[in-house]
Amino acid sequence: MSVAGIYSRKSLFTGKGESIKNQIESCQQYANSKNWETCIYYDEGFSGQNKNRPGFQKLLKDIDQGNIQHVIFYKLDRISRRMLDILEFIENTNSKGIDFISITENFDTTSPLGRAMVHIAATFAQLEREMLQQRVKDNMLQLAKTGRWLGGVTPTGFCSKMIRYNNMQGKEKTMHVLEEIPEEIQIIKTIYNEYLRHQSLSQVEKSLLQMGILTKNGVNFQKQTIKNILSNPVYVKADPHVYSYFNDLNVDIANSVEDFDGIHGLLSYNKNKNQGEKGNKLRSPENWIIAVSKHQGLINGEQWCYVQHLLSKNNKKGSIWKKSENALLSGFLRCKHCNSPMIIKYGQLNKKTKKRFYYYVCQRKDFSKGIQCSNKNIRGDLLDNAILTAILKMAPEPKEIYAKLNYIEDSLLVGPKSQFGLEKDSKKKIESNEKKIEQLISKLEKNLPSTTTKRIGQRISELDKENALLKSSIDTQLTIPLVQSLNLEIVRSKISNLPFLIENIDDIQMKRTILAKFVYRVLWQEGIAEIIFTPLIQNSKIDVFDVAVK
Numbered sequence: 001m002s003v004a005g006i007y008s009r010k011s012l013f014t015g016k017g018e019s020i021k022n023q024i025e026s027c028q029q030y031a032n033s034k035n036w037e038t039c040i041y042y043d044e045g046f047s048g049q050n051k052n053r054p055g056f057q058k059l060l061k062d063i064d065q066g067n068i069q070h071v072i073f074y075k076l077d078r079i080s081r082r083m084l085d086i087l088e089f090i091e092n093t094n095s096k097g098i099d100f101i102s103i104t105e106n107f108d109t110t111s112p113l114g115r116a117m118v119h120i121a122a123t124f125a126q127l128e129r130e131m132l133q134q135r136v137k138d139n140m141l142q143l144a145k146t147g148r149w150l151g152g153v154t155p156t157g158f159c160s161k162m163i164r165y166n167n168m169q170g171k172e173k174t175m176h177v178l179e180e181i182p183e184e185i186q187i188i189k190t191i192y193n194e195y196l197r198h199q200s201l202s203q204v205e206k207s208l209l210q211m212g213i214l215t216k217n218g219v220n221f222q223k224q225t226i227k228n229i230l231s232n233p234v235y236v237k238a239d240p241h242v243y244s245y246f247n248d249l250n251v252d253i254a255n256s257v258e259d260f261d262g263i264h265g266l267l268s269y270n271k272n273k274n275q276g277e278k279g280n281k282l283r284s285p286e287n288w289i290i291a292v293s294k295h296q297g298l299i300n301g302e303q304w305c306y307v308q309h310l311l312s313k314n315n316k317k318g319s320i321w322k323k324s325e326n327a328l329l330s331g332f333l334r335c336k337h338c339n340s341p342m343i344i345k346y347g348q349l350n351k352k353t354k355k356r357f358y359y360y361v362c363q364r365k366d367f368s369k370g371i372q373c374s375n376k377n378i379r380g381d382l383l384d385n386a387i388l389t390a391i392l393k394m395a396p397e398p399k400e401i402y403a404k405l406n407y408i409e410d411s412l413l414v415g416p417k418s419q420f421g422l423e424k425d426s427k428k429k430i431e432s433n434e435k436k437i438e439q440l441i442s443k444l445e446k447n448l449p450s451t452t453t454k455r456i457g458q459r460i461s462e463l464d465k466e467n468a469l470l471k472s473s474i475d476t477q478l479t480i481p482l483v484q485s486l487n488l489e490i491v492r493s494k495i496s497n498l499p500f501l502i503e504n505i506d507d508i509q510m511k512r513t514i515l516a517k518f519v520y521r522v523l524w525q526e527g528i529a530e531i532i533f534t535p536l537i538q539n540s541k542i543d544v545f546d547v548a549v550k
Contacts, residue, residue, distance in 0.1 A: 004036040004070035007059050009043045009078045020044050023074035026103050030072060039068060045468035048080050063098060070099040147267065147294040148175040151458075155234050156216050157184040158295065178234070178265075178295040185298060187213055191221075191229055192299055192307065199310050201226055206367040220364075231311060233266040233290060236304035237297030242266070245305045246290050254291035265297035266290055326358055328384040328512060329522055335362035336525035337375040344380065357381065360524065376526045383529060387522060390531065391515075426470045433463045433470075 008023035020042050031038045039062065043053040056079075062068050071093055073079060079086050093100050154160050161179040166172055190213065194204045201223040208221045215221055229235070236242055239262035246253055269289040273281055299307075326344075333342040342360040349356050358380040365373035440456050440463075523530040 002034075002036045002069045003039060003067065004031045004034070004072050005039050005041060005059050005062060005068040006031065006072045007041045007056065007078060008074055009046060009048065009053065009056070011045065011047050023078070026074055027072040030101065030103055031070075034070075036070060038072075045464065045471055048077060049082065051080065051085060060092075063093060063096060066096070068098065070101065072101045072103065074102075075104050076102050146175065147177070147264075147292055149178050149267070149293075150269070151176070154178065155232055156229060157181060157188045157235070157298070178267075178293065180295065184216060188229060188235055188298060191226060192235075192303070195226070195230055195307060195310070196303065199314070201314075209364065209367045210369060210371060212371075227311065230307050233268050233304075234293070234295075235298045236266055237262050237299065237301050238264050238266050238292050239301040241301040241305060245301075245308070246285075246288075249285040249288075251285050251288045251290050254289055259292045261292075262301065263296055265293045265295045267293040326508065327360070327380045328508060328515065329360070329380075329387060331512070332515070332519060333360055333383075333522045333524055335364070335373060335375045336523040336530065338362065338364050338373045340364040340373065342524060345377070375524070378524060383524070387519075387529060387531060391518070430467050430470050433467050437463050 006024055006027040008020050008027070010020055010023075024040060024042065028038060041055040041059040043055040046053045059071070063071070076086060079089050090100055149160050151160075155178075157180065158178040159181055160176045162174055162176050164172055164174050190211075191204060191208070194207045195201070198204060198207070204226050205221060205223050208226075213221065215225060233242075233246075238260040240257055240260055243253065243257045243260045267290075269291070271282060271288045273283055329342075330344060334340065335342055340363045343363045343366065345359045345361045345366070347357040347359060359377045360380050360383060361377050362373050362375045365375060437460055440460050518534055519531060520534045521532045523532065
């Protein structure tokens with residue numbers, strides 16, 4: 001008997017309209033009329049722009065494996081809202097001789113006319129999406145011209161302040177603008193001055209650490225945080241020089257060049273990508289909106305543009321986490337004093353051996369020149385050998401490991417009762433959140449103040465995100481046991497050769513890869529190293545094993 005795959009998707013967790021249940025029921029009726037068996041695939045809480053939906057990916061996998069002969073959708077845009085994604089899916093199914101049926105649109109891709117109709121419908125689906133995006137952008141552009149703060153986490157140096165004003169009809173309205181926080185403003189100026197002096201994010205990070213300057217959340221500044229501050233237009237004084245900079249990038253500028261008065265700062269809109277969008281976190285500049293704000297700028301326009309030039313010029317991927325070609329524990333080792341990574345430092349060249357000893361040094365100690373951490377350095381080869389020796393000495397016989405792995409595998413496949421309880425609790429929470437969302441939506445229909453409407457919208461978004469996480473956790477609970485079971489088979493087949501492998505492999509990267517299967521982290525504190533093993537070795541908890549290094 002033929003098997004049909006039924007796929008449904010909805011962006012929000014709701015029981016109204018074209019819900020997951022309603023979509024599946026309609027598709028099921030069609031499959032029953034054809035006497036087809038069915039497999040159900042669905043994604044709830046996922047945008048059509050996101051191709052990495054778990055249910056959709058499972059459908060694609062079963063299509064590739066030949067497990068289904070027909071694919072049934074409630075509506076074409078359940079696949080995607082991008083025409084190219086839809087056409088790619090149709091081509092993939094047709095090449096394997098699989099029928100494609102859309103219930104509401106009566107598409108059947110087994111005929112030339114059906115395929116043509118799908119192309120037309122896909123074009124209109126993409127047009128609808130692009131028109132919606134344009135309406136959103138147009139509305140954002142109008143709001144941007146007012147120079148208001150539209151919400152979210154305020155940038156370092158500012159807080160959000162509500163002000164009242166009268167609109168063109170004489171009605172009193174409210175809006176939020178940025179207001180300076182003097183002590184944070186001074187930090188921003190320091191960051192710009194240090195970067196212009198050193199022209200290095202790492203050097204600025206070190207300088208701030210040595211000065212004891214913390215972020216608004218009370219933690220040390222990291223390079224990415226510093227870079228975000230340096231590239232944020234909120235700090236620049238809007239002048240003709242800055243106008244030309246953004247104009248050259250084809251950015252949508254909400255104001256004329258006359259509004260760039262060299263006094264006020266700028267606000268950027270539509271700059272960051274939404275969750276699920278591909279690529280890095282930033283959209284391309286032609287999608288940005290830049291507007292002159294109500295707050296005053298801090299950094300001279302020419303200086304700010306020069307900083308952007310330096311950031312672009314020095315945009316090379318480098319990391320303190322880069323693995324050493326000599327150090328076994330590179331990437332594993334952390335300082336127990338401050339939990340900072342231990343980085344590699346090389347000593348002087350030995351004239352006899354023509355080699356340099358390497359040392360593990362606490363990053364925070366190195367950056368702060370010993371002010372914020374005093375943990376002792378350790379010669380790398382001594383610590384590497386001590387850790388390796390300790391692990392090999394404590395390794396049990398293979399038969400003991402087999403017994404432990406069998407116990408873990410049985411536990412995973414059967415599943416503890418608490419796992420099912422957790423799944424049940426998650427589903428209850430999702431239902432509760434759905435009811436709250438419906439109540440909030442009903443409130444939006446009333447004539448409420450704009451500030452109240454904004455808070456309701458934010459709350460609905462929070463509940464949606466929470467439900468997406470809960471749904472993801474349920475899916476994870478169902479799939480992890482099988483994945484871990486397969487991993488255990490690999491470990492079981494290789495474990496008896498572990499001591500031989502580690503002792504005789506010369507390639508440090510290969511040795512480090514093997515080590516990562518068993519060691520989660522190593523902590524170092526003045527003569528004592530603590531090995532924290534992965535849960536694969538100790539099923540109930542992560543154990544600590546002390547190693548003394550002289």
